Amino acid sequence: MSDGSEDKVIIETEDDDDAYGLDHDNVDTILAAVEANNQPLLLELLEPLHVADIADVLEQISRSERAALIELWGIELDGGVLSELEEGVRDEILRDLPDHVLAEAVRDLDTDDVVYLVGDLDEPQQEKLLGSLEDADRAAVEMSLQYEEYTAGRLMQRELVSAPQHWNVGDIIDYMRASDDLPETFYDVFIVDPFMHPIGTVRLSKIMAAARKTLLTALMSEDFRTIPVDQEQEDVAYAFNQYHMVSAPVVDEDGRLVGVITIDDAMEVLEDEAEEDMKLLAGIGDEELSDSVLETARLRFPWLAVNLGTAILASLVIGLFSATIESIVALAVLMPIVASMGGNAGTQTLTVAVRALATRDLTASNAMRIVRREALVGLGNGMVFAVVIGIVGWLWFGLPLLGVVIAVATVINMLVAGLAGILIPIGLEKVGADPALASGTFVTTVTDVVGFFAFLGLAGWVLT
Amino acid sequence: MSDGSEDKVIIETEDDDDAYGLDHDNVDTILAAVEANNQPLLLELLEPLHVADIADVLEQISRSERAALIELWGIELDGGVLSELEEGVRDEILRDLPDHVLAEAVRDLDTDDVVYLVGDLDEPQQEKLLGSLEDADRAAVEMSLQYEEYTAGRLMQRELVSAPQHWNVGDIIDYMRASDDLPETFYDVFIVDPFMHPIGTVRLSKIMAAARKTLLTALMSEDFRTIPVDQEQEDVAYAFNQYHMVSAPVVDEDGRLVGVITIDDAMEVLEDEAEEDMKLLAGIGDEELSDSVLETARLRFPWLAVNLGTAILASLVIGLFSATIESIVALAVLMPIVASMGGNAGTQTLTVAVRALATRDLTASNAMRIVRREALVGLGNGMVFAVVIGIVGWLWFGLPLLGVVIAVATVINMLVAGLAGILIPIGLEKVGADPALASGTFVTTVTDVVGFFAFLGLAGWVLT
Numbered sequence: 001m002s003d004g005s006e007d008k009v010i011i012e013t014e015d016d017d018d019a020y021g022l023d024h025d026n027v028d029t030i031l032a033a034v035e036a037n038n039q040p041l042l043l044e045l046l047e048p049l050h051v052a053d054i055a056d057v058l059e060q061i062s063r064s065e066r067a068a069l070i071e072l073w074g075i076e077l078d079g080g081v082l083s084e085l086e087e088g089v090r091d092e093i094l095r096d097l098p099d100h101v102l103a104e105a106v107r108d109l110d111t112d113d114v115v116y117l118v119g120d121l122d123e124p125q126q127e128k129l130l131g132s133l134e135d136a137d138r139a140a141v142e143m144s145l146q147y148e149e150y151t152a153g154r155l156m157q158r159e160l161v162s163a164p165q166h167w168n169v170g171d172i173i174d175y176m177r178a179s180d181d182l183p184e185t186f187y188d189v190f191i192v193d194p195f196m197h198p199i200g201t202v203r204l205s206k207i208m209a210a211a212r213k214t215l216l217t218a219l220m221s222e223d224f225r226t227i228p229v230d231q232e233q234e235d236v237a238y239a240f241n242q243y244h245m246v247s248a249p250v251v252d253e254d255g256r257l258v259g260v261i262t263i264d265d266a267m268e269v270l271e272d273e274a275e276e277d278m279k280l281l282a283g284i285g286d287e288e289l290s291d292s293v294l295e296t297a298r299l300r301f302p303w304l305a306v307n308l309g310t311a312i313l314a315s316l317v318i319g320l321f322s323a324t325i326e327s328i329v330a331l332a333v334l335m336p337i338v339a340s341m342g343g344n345a346g347t348q349t350l351t352v353a354v355r356a357l358a359t360r361d362l363t364a365s366n367a368m369r370i371v372r373r374e375a376l377v378g379l380g381n382g383m384v385f386a387v388v389i390g391i392v393g394w395l396w397f398g399l400p401l402l403g404v405v406i407a408v409a410t411v412i413n414m415l416v417a418g419l420a421g422i423l424i425p426i427g428l429e430k431v432g433a434d435p436a437l438a439s440g441t442f443v444t445t446v447t448d449v450v451g452f453f454a455f456l457g458l459a460g461w462v463l464t
Numbered sequence: 465m466s467d468g469s470e471d472k473v474i475i476e477t478e479d480d481d482d483a484y485g486l487d488h489d490n491v492d493t494i495l496a497a498v499e500a501n502n503q504p505l506l507l508e509l510l511e512p513l514h515v516a517d518i519a520d521v522l523e524q525i526s527r528s529e530r531a532a533l534i535e536l537w538g539i540e541l542d543g544g545v546l547s548e549l550e551e552g553v554r555d556e557i558l559r560d561l562p563d564h565v566l567a568e569a570v571r572d573l574d575t576d577d578v579v580y581l582v583g584d585l586d587e588p589q590q591e592k593l594l595g596s597l598e599d600a601d602r603a604a605v606e607m608s609l610q611y612e613e614y615t616a617g618r619l620m621q622r623e624l625v626s627a628p629q630h631w632n633v634g635d636i637i638d639y640m641r642a643s644d645d646l647p648e649t650f651y652d653v654f655i656v657d658p659f660m661h662p663i664g665t666v667r668l669s670k671i672m673a674a675a676r677k678t679l680l681t682a683l684m685s686e687d688f689r690t691i692p693v694d695q696e697q698e699d700v701a702y703a704f705n706q707y708h709m710v711s712a713p714v715v716d717e718d719g720r721l722v723g724v725i726t727i728d729d730a731m732e733v734l735e736d737e738a739e740e741d742m743k744l745l746a747g748i749g750d751e752e753l754s755d756s757v758l759e760t761a762r763l764r765f766p767w768l769a770v771n772l773g774t775a776i777l778a779s780l781v782i783g784l785f786s787a788t789i790e791s792i793v794a795l796a797v798l799m800p801i802v803a804s805m806g807g808n809a810g811t812q813t814l815t816v817a818v819r820a821l822a823t824r825d826l827t828a829s830n831a832m833r834i835v836r837r838e839a840l841v842g843l844g845n846g847m848v849f850a851v852v853i854g855i856v857g858w859l860w861f862g863l864p865l866l867g868v869v870i871a872v873a874t875v876i877n878m879l880v881a882g883l884a885g886i887l888i889p890i891g892l893e894k895v896g897a898d899p900a901l902a903s904g905t906f907v908t909t910v911t912d913v914v915g916f917f918a919f920l921g922l923a924g925w926v927l928t
Contacts, residue, residue, distance in 0.1 A: 024828040052706045060830040176673040185710070186669050187651060204668040205650050209640040241735065242516045244728050246649070264708050267731045271705060274738035275819060278745075282815035283808065289820050289830070293840040300812050304805065304845055311804040312856065318797045319860075325789075325796050332789050332796035333782045336803070336912070340775040341768065344747065347904075348764050351746035355739060356753050364488040366524040366753070376757040381768055392776065396783075448800070 027057055034069045042072055055084035058093070059290050067096060079105035083113040086288045088295070091120060103132030110184065111137055112157045112265075115144040119154070152236050153229040155269070156250045156259030159183035162190040163216055165199065170212035187247045187262070191220050196256040198226060198249040226251045229258055233269045238360065240266035277358055280436035281351065283307070306441055314339075314448035321456035324464055330397040331459050334406055337392075338455045341385060342413035342447030349374050349421025350443050354436045357429055371422050378418025382411040405462055409455035413447055420446040491521055498533045506536055519548035522557070523754050531560060543569035547577040550752045552759070555584060567596030574648065575601055576621045576729075579608040583618070616700050617693040619733070620714045620723030623647035626654040627680055629663065634676035651711045651726070655684050660720040662690060662713040690715045693722055697733045702824065704730035741822055744900035745815065747771070770902065774909035778803075781913050785920035788928055794861040795923050798870055801856075802919045805849060806877035806911030813838050813885025814907050818900045821893055835886050842882025846875040869926055873919035877911055884910040 026045075033041040046054055058066055058081070070077065070093055077097075082090060082105060094102070094117075106114060106129055114133065118126050118141060130138050140158055147153025160183060163172050172189060176182060189207065191200040200220035210219055225243065227236055227250045239245060240263055250259040279285070283303030287296055318325070318335070325331050353370075356362035362370060386407035394403030424442045425435035490509075497505040510518055522530055522545070534541065534557055541561075546554060546569060558566070558581075570578060570593060578597065582590050582605060594602050604622050611617025624647060627636050636653060640646060653671065655664040664684030674683055689707065691700055691714045703709060704727055714723040743749070747767030751760055782789070782799070789795050817834075820826035826834060850871035858867030888906045889899035 027827075027829040050707055052708075056825065057829075059825060060827060062833065173672060176669075177675060179673070182669065182673050185667060187710075203649060204672060205640075205646065208637060208668060208672060209643070209646050211641060241731065243514050244516075246651075246728065263727050263731065264710065267705065267727065267734065270731065271734060271738065274735065274742070278738070278742050278815060278819060281742075282745075282811050284812050284815055287816065289816065289825050289834065293837050293844065296837060297841045297844045300809070300841065301845060301848070303812070304808055304849060307804060307808045308801070308849060308852065311801040314800055314804070315797050318800070322793045322797060326793045329786045329790045329796075332793075332799075333779050333786060335796075336778055336782070336800065336916075337772070337775040339800070340771060340778070340908075340912075344768055344771045345764070347746050348748050348767070351742060351748055352751065352753065355742060361520065361523060361753050363491075363524060365491040365521075369526060370753065373757050373760060377761045377764065380757065380761045381765060384765070385768060385772060388772065444804075448804075452800075 027060060030057060030069070031061065031065060034065065034072055037072060039072055039074070042069070043076060046073070046078075051078055051080035052084045054078070054081045059086055059089050063092070063292075066093070070096065075101055075104055077101055077105050079107070079109045080113075082106075083109065083116055086290060087120060088288045089290045090117075094121065094125065099128060099132075102129060106132060107134075110157065111140045111144065111159075112155075114141050115154060118145065119149060147229060150233045151229070152227045152231045152233065152250050152261060153259075155233050155236060155265050156227075156229070156261045157183065158259045159186075160190060160249075160257070160260040161186055162192045162196075162198075162257060165191055165193060165217055167216050168212065169207055169210045169214045169216065169219075172207060172216060173212070183260075185262070186260070188260075189216065190249050190257055190260070191216055192257055198224075198251065198257045200224065201247075201249070224248065226255070227261060228253070234273055236261060237266045237269035237273060241270055242360075273358065277354055277434075277436040280434060280438075281354060281440050283438070283440060303438075303441070306438065310441055310445035310448070313445060314452055317449050317452045318456065321452075321460055324456055324460040327464055328402075328459065330393075330399070330402060331456060334393055334396075334402075335452055335455050337389060338406060338409045338413055339448045339451035341389070341410060342417040342451045343444045344417075345378055345381065345414045346417035346421040346443040346447045347440065349378070349418050350425060350439050353422045353425045354439060357425060357435045362426075367426060371419070371426075374418040374422040375415060376418075378415045379411065382414030385414065386410040399463070401463055402459070405458045406455060409451065409458055412454045413451040416450045417443070417447045491524060494521060494533070495525065495529060498529065498536055501536060503536055503538070506533070507540060510537070510542075515542055515544035516548045518542070518545045519553075523550055523553050527556070527756075530557070534560065539565055539568055541565055541569050543571070543573045544577075546570075547573065547580055550754060551584060551750075552752045553754045554581070558585065558589065563592060563596075566593060570596060571598075574621065575604045575608065575623075576619075578605050579618060582609065583613060611693060614697045615693070616691045616695045616697065616714050616725060617723075619697050619700060619729050620691075620693070620725045621647065622723045623650075624654060624713075624721070624724040625650055626656045626660075626662075626721060627666075629655055629657060629681055631655075631680050632676065633671055633674045633678045633680065633683075636671060636680060637676070647724075649726070650724070652724075653680065654713050654721055654724070655680055656721055662688075662715065662721045664688065665711075665713070688712065690719070691725060692717070698737055700725060701730045701733035701737060705734055706824075737822065741818055741898075741900040744898060744902075745818060745904050747902070747904060767902075767905070770905055774905055774912070777909060778912040778916055781916045782920065785916075785924055788920055788924040791928055792866075792923065794857075794863070794866060795920060798857055798860075798866075799916055799919050801853060802870060802873045802877055803912045803915035805853070805874060806881040806915045807908045808881075809842055809845065809878045810881035810885040810907040810911045811904065813842070813882050814889060814903050817886045817889045818903060821889060821899045826890075831890060835883070835890075838882040838886040839879060840882075842879045843875065846878030849878065850874040863927070865927055866923070869922045870919060873915065873922055876918045877915040880914045881907070881911045 030045050033045055118129055121129060130141060144154060188201045188203055190198045191202065193199050200222045201224045202216050202219045206219045225239060225248055227248050229250050229252050247260055247262045249257050250261055252258050285299045287299045353362060389410050390403040390407030393406040394400050420443045425439050428439065429435045494509050497509055582593055585593060594605065608618060652665045652667055654662045655666065657663050664686045665688045666680050666683045670683040689703060689712055691712050693714050693716050711724055711726045713721050714725055716722045749763045751763045817826060853874050854867040854871030857870040858864050884907050889903050893899040
């Protein structure tokens with residue numbers, strides 16, 4: 001950080017004047033305090049920062065700086081930071097954290113945050129961490145851990161406020177005033193029948209605006225959606241987003257209320273899912289910005305290996321036409337244009353399709369129409385660009401027939417690109433795979449192979 | 465829909481058993497009711513559906529089916545559907561909707577939904593719609609429309625609950641019980657000083673759990689963030705996500721409370737921004753799934769035109785080495801491998817960089833480290849694949865030197881790919897452009913040009 005080369009890549013945009021996030025000076029001052037081994041100053045600097053911002057600091061500094069900061073922070077470490085960290089950095093910190101610091105840090109966390117942390121640890125570390133919790137918390141955490149990862153059971157919090165059907169506004173207010181372990185935040189009271197089945201929800205704002213003797217059932221909305229405890233978190237996030245839900249009751253297989261999921265949890269899942277699709281499309285796995293060179297290289301390797309395979313396939317196609325290329329070298333010069341236009345058109349279609357499948361806008365009801373549309377768009381743009389590319393090919397090499405050949409190949413490849421871009425992700429979804437997964441390679445493989453084959457094959461037939 | 469070919473692309477996944485969204489039968493039944501011109505049946509079918517699901521139906525059916533459905537629905541049309549529709553379909557429906565139906569539909573909407581709708585209309589339609597509102601609503605809508613699109617001012621709702629500093633729990637409860645125009649939903653009461661500056665927020669759940677004589681200021685959190693009314697919605701969404709906010713007060717330039725933004729609005733913006741980046745990366749503009757063939761083709765055209773330009777640039781590079789290719793045709797066969805590996809490696813880096821810039825994880829504090837990492841990852845994977853590709857080249861054509869040449873070109877291109885993938889989006893952000901915009905083309909142009917130049921140049925030098 002001291003070689004001065006940093007200055008070359010400082011990111012300065014209009015965003016710099018906004019009120020959120022960290023600025024560069026902030027991080028530098030914190031690092032200076034760590035370097036000077038000045039704990040009071042460090043605490044003073046961290047104190048006004050939100051735990052999410054402190055987590056960002058930890059992610060953005062180097063591994064050794066991170067270790068030094070954590071050591072200097074010591075027992076004062078705020079456990080909230082741990083749940084904000086990305087997985088790689090969190091694992092690294094948890095591994096190095098002394099037992100008593102970890103126990104102290106975890107004690108103040110909500111049980112759903114503890115569940116989130118514990119889920120990532122290996123067996124002995126889990127035991128250690130669970131052992132440092134109070135009995136009630138420990139039991140709650142262990143209960144949540146019984147549910148599968150990435151399901152509603154893991155996402156929900158168990159603390160909630162429910163009321164029997166016969167209660168009125170006064171009853172629930174008195175209950176809440178008397179209770180000393182209400183959830184930190186809640187937006188709805190769930191009305192349950194004697195079997196703990198939720199029969200309605202009442203928004204807090206409605207309760208507050210009603211007279212004491214109003215029955216809760218009179219304020220209750222029956223138009224709510226329950227979430228099965230084993231539902232995939234992706235579906236939970238979809239429901240929150242689609243129906244503008246703020247909190248939703250989670251029920252077990254017997255329909256009994258066991259927890260609540262709030263919109264902030266759903267928002268995080270939604271953000272993660274969008275990021276995952278974006279990364280899958282580009283052939284990146286579960287990598288994080290703080291990963292080391294070795295980890296990053298290893299995670300990107302498989303996709304590059306697949307790409308090498310498909311590139312060799314495309315080369316084999318070209319190899320079939322070596323003799324043709326030898327007699328007309330212009331073909332070698334022009335062939336990447338056909339492949340590239342197809343690849344781009346295919347990627348456009350693919351991205352739209354993957355996104356539409358994720359948001360469930362592309363369904364059986366409109367799939368056929370969209371497939372037709374993509375074919376026509378590919379054909380239409382293909383014909384327009386075919387004219388341009390045909391003229392380029394003709395004028396460049398003075399061979400009118402070469403222009404015709406490249407024009408026809410362009411139309412064919414862009415039509416195929418449109419079809420591949422929509423049919424491949426639909427096909428992947430149909431067989432139960434993630435439509436974003438490897439779609440990119442499949443599509444460009446198709447457009448490379450078809451592009452080279454159409455162009456060189458036609459050329460061999462017409463021009464030689 | 466009646467040609468039977470639909471069956472070929474029905475999307476069936478494990479998702480089908482979940483409780484959300486629409487199923488195919490649902491849409492078919494609705495269309496049958498429309499076809500039969502059976503209004504009572506249509507109303508019965510639509511009644512249990514959430515407006516978001518009805519909007520999905522409208523988006524998924526064809527234009528003529530849509531017109532028929534809207535006409536049959538008639539005056540019963542639920543205005544809530546309008547704010548759920550994607551822009552293209554909404555504009556189409558608004559254009560055709562009879563004045564009295566539009567007026568009736570809009571009357572029940574919240575003012576922020578009306579603002580959202582009106583923002584898209586042209587002048588005369590705006591006037592007509594505004595004219596159908598009650599005076600108070602009309603004034604509120606016109607006030608909001610004064611703020612720039614995509615800012616907090618447009619996102620916020622003006623209805624909120626605030627209280628002076630001296631109020632206690634009893635005061636606010638009495639106030640709410642007496643008030644008859646409370647917001648539909650709210651989560652916080654804002655405590656304001658006599659100048660309407662927010663000085664703290666109190667969660668409703670805290671108020672409900674406290675005794676009547678407790679001062680609101682005793683329950684109040686001072687650790688809240690105000691949002692300037694002219695702040696970009698992207699920054700607002702970032703703040704909600706980063707700090708797990710549920711609602712936040714919006715203030716004017718004098719710091720006076722003018723509105724509130726709630727997490728569901730922020731969630732929508734966050735989702736939109738992620739989608740926008742994904743589309744920009746693939747070279748798709750503001751297109752929607754319901755766009756016609758012509759619209760879609762037109763929107764994708766510019767990016768394809770840019771790509772044609774860069775593809776021709778790559779061809780010009782190849783053209784420089786025509787003589788070399790003529791003497792060793794194996795070069796034409798192998799050259800796409802070098803370009804393709806570079807393109808893929810560059811896209812991987814690019815996607816990580818664009819995402820990290822969007823989530824503000826890539827900042828001045830770690831940019832230099834990430835640039836170094838990407839260069840090393842490119843170099844490392846480049847060396848591994850160079851060995852494989854070198855052996856392929858050697859064995860395929862029996863020329864050991866050709867293997868060496870393609871290996872060296874691969875290393876060079878993958879190193880350059882890593883650097884281009886990170887420096888191009890950082891550079892775009894620095895000059896104030898969206899880092900996702902056209903990054904993809906820039907990066908693959910670099911890797912194509914460098915790949916062809918390195919491979920063919922080296923080959924010309926070493927092999928001929």
